[in-house]
Amino acid sequence: MKKTLLVAGAVFSAAALMTACGSGTVGQSGSGGDSPKPVAGKKLALIPGVQAEPFYISMQCGAEAEAKKAGYELTTQAPQKFDAAMQTQLVNALGSNPPSALLIAPTDAQAMLAPIQQVKSRGAKIIEVDTALKDTTVAESSISSDNAEGGKLAAQTLAKLVGDKPGSVLVLDTIAGTSTTNARAKGFTDELANHPNLKSAGVQFTQNEPDQAASKVTAALASTPDLVGIFATNLNTGEGAATGLRNAGKVGAVNLIGFDASPSEVEGLKKGEYQGLIAQDPAAIGQQGVQQAIAALEGKPVTRTLTAQLHSITKDTLDANAQYFYKQKC
Numbered sequence: 001m002k003k004t005l006l007v008a009g010a011v012f013s014a015a016a017l018m019t020a021c022g023s024g025t026v027g028q029s030g031s032g033g034d035s036p037k038p039v040a041g042k043k044l045a046l047i048p049g050v051q052a053e054p055f056y057i058s059m060q061c062g063a064e065a066e067a068k069k070a071g072y073e074l075t076t077q078a079p080q081k082f083d084a085a086m087q088t089q090l091v092n093a094l095g096s097n098p099p100s101a102l103l104i105a106p107t108d109a110q111a112m113l114a115p116i117q118q119v120k121s122r123g124a125k126i127i128e129v130d131t132a133l134k135d136t137t138v139a140e141s142s143i144s145s146d147n148a149e150g151g152k153l154a155a156q157t158l159a160k161l162v163g164d165k166p167g168s169v170l171v172l173d174t175i176a177g178t179s180t181t182n183a184r185a186k187g188f189t190d191e192l193a194n195h196p197n198l199k200s201a202g203v204q205f206t207q208n209e210p211d212q213a214a215s216k217v218t219a220a221l222a223s224t225p226d227l228v229g230i231f232a233t234n235l236n237t238g239e240g241a242a243t244g245l246r247n248a249g250k251v252g253a254v255n256l257i258g259f260d261a262s263p264s265e266v267e268g269l270k271k272g273e274y275q276g277l278i279a280q281d282p283a284a285i286g287q288q289g290v291q292q293a294i295a296a297l298e299g300k301p302v303t304r305t306l307t308a309q310l311h312s313i314t315k316d317t318l319d320a321n322a323q324y325f326y327k328q329k330c
Contacts, residue, residue: 044074044293045099046286047090049107049131050208051078053235054262054326055282056105059129061330062283063103066290074290075099082175082208084108091115094124101125101293103286109134109179125296129289130282131180141292143306145280147180150310151187151231154257157276157312158229159195161255167228168201170220172237174208181233184259188231201227206237213240214247221248229255235262242273261313262326269315279311279324 046063048056060076067074077093079086087107092115094102102124106112113133120126120138128142136142158169171188174181185203192198201224206212213232217240220227230245232238238258245251252272258265261279268274285308295302313321 042072042294042297043099044072044101044103044290045094046074046076046103046129046289047087047105048076048078048129049087049105050082051080054328055130055235055260055280057328057330058326059105059282059286059289061327062286063129063290064286064330066287070290070294072290072294079107082107082178084111087112088115091119094119096122098122098124100297101127103127103129103289103293105130106133106179107131108175108177110177113138125293127289127293127296129285131178134179140296140302141289141304141306143285143288143292143308144180145285145308145310147183148187148190150259150278150280151184151189151233152191153310153312154184154231154259154276154278155188155191155195157278157314158231158255158257159198161275161314162198162228164197165228166197167199167226168224169198169229169231170201170217170224170227171203172213172216172230172232172241173203173205174234174237176205178208181259184233185231188233198229206240208234208236210236210240210243213237214244217241217244218248221245221250221254227254229257231257231259233259235260235265238265238274239268242268246273260326261321261324263328266318266325269313269318272315275314277313279313279321279326281308281311281324282326284308 044067064074077090084107098119102119113135126139128139130144132142171185173185204216230241232241241256255275257276258274259278261277265277269277288306292302311321311324
């Protein structure tokens, strides 16, 4: 019943957002200064993977700034959880009055195909941001980090931190079918094979829930006494892994490499709960997503695939990489 009510609330909120002009809902582009007025009939919608997550907030900030600069209106509505059913409700809530272009981070590479296709069939241009569908014919453009390369970079960062010490390494992924984190896990595992002193302790799925990540770490510490490293493929798994290590008194004894650079992760790196972070550039992903959407709408050249940069951050390089820290609000 609780889940049903949450979903119903999400649908109602989405419908209100898309029909109420000038509402104060998060994501509504404002006007001011010398920025051009929104172009009539040129409305953009952004549906990220989950609400209240610094990565997607940073993406929204980049998208909002670019839309405002170009004179377009952008509205944002995100599901309460990284969940295909909840995201589908938001996509369906666009109803018979879809935006000119939909920027979306599909929460499942297959389950989100049908609802996104329905929006496209009503004339909306589709731009994938961060995650992507398996069907490459739906979107005009996809903008994301090279997630396999990010996993590889995480393994290289861990190997440098561990040195020649032998041991096992656990990978914490989110949900099977999530294109981004699955690619990170694969890239990490593939690169781990190039470091013979390190062996894989397997990949565990956390359903993107911090408490499940913490439980997986607790179990791994008990079953794998030579555990020297953990790679957490996103913010929630990283925060859960840090909690598991903290509860077991293993902070610093097991190297934790996180993906992303949320405020809590950056603070954790400063305190020694993380030993490395692989930061994306979500603001650039949002900015480029809007640019590609506008290009598609205005009949200009569109780039099918764009890749945002990644950055390895350790405690020693924190200050030099401060521009890549994620935001909690625009």
